[in-house]
Amino acid sequence: MKTACFIPIKSNSERVPGKNFRLLNGKKLYEYVCEHAQEAGVFDDIYVDTNSSEIMEYAGRRGLQVIERKEELARNTANGNDLLLHHFSCFPDYDYYFQLFATAPYLRPESIRRCFIQLVSSGEYDSCFTATEHRGFFWLNGIPVNYRPEILPRSQDMVPVVEESTGLYGITAAALGRYRCRVGRKPYVCPVSKFEAVDINTEEDLKIAEYMGAVHWGTTL
Secondary structure, three states, X not given: OOEEEEEEOOXXXXXXXXXXXXXXXXXXXXXXXXXXXXXXXXXXXXEEEEOOHHHHHHHHHOOOEEEEOOHHHOOOOOOHHHHXXXXXXXXXXXXXXXXXXXXXXXXXXXXXXXXXXXXXXHOOOOEEEEEEEEOOOOEEOOEEOOOEOOEOOOXXXXXXXXEEEEEEEEEEXXXXXXXXXXXXXXXXXXXXXXXXXXXXXXHHHHHHHHHHHHHHHOOOO
């Protein structure tokens, strides 16, 4: 059995200029995911897909393999499915394919291991992703999603709505080839804390992450 983890880290960012190079509690954003992927200790190979010479050098120093980002996959129109399918076509000999993202800096190695083990060892799932559960009153297009307004449940009795944290995805080679998507038909939903689920896509997200990290580690901003 062979497993690979792919970490996309591009140099450009539209919403947060230089996002992956920004400092977060004294460390560049891209450093967190590379460190945590290695500390998890479960992947046979870890690849960093990037168009940044700085990140290429950093990955090389850490013993990570480097993929030079294709120009068309560095555009804002490219998504996680496009990237993983590209990696699948370039490296077709793995049994399991995982993605980790620099925008989820607080996803712990322990959670990466837990998600990995459930997918690889249980035999029940064809994919996995990290997520948080919410028990609020949710609506979509003017329609309640998880409750009936005329019958108000207690919050603890509500059916939770699951939100992908977009921190980690994993899938079997068979499911990836069949569905051409990073999530299969029988995914393991790996619950993580709100702290681990921090996802940085805006300037406000970065400020929130800075504050949460300072509180978590007991440092002073």
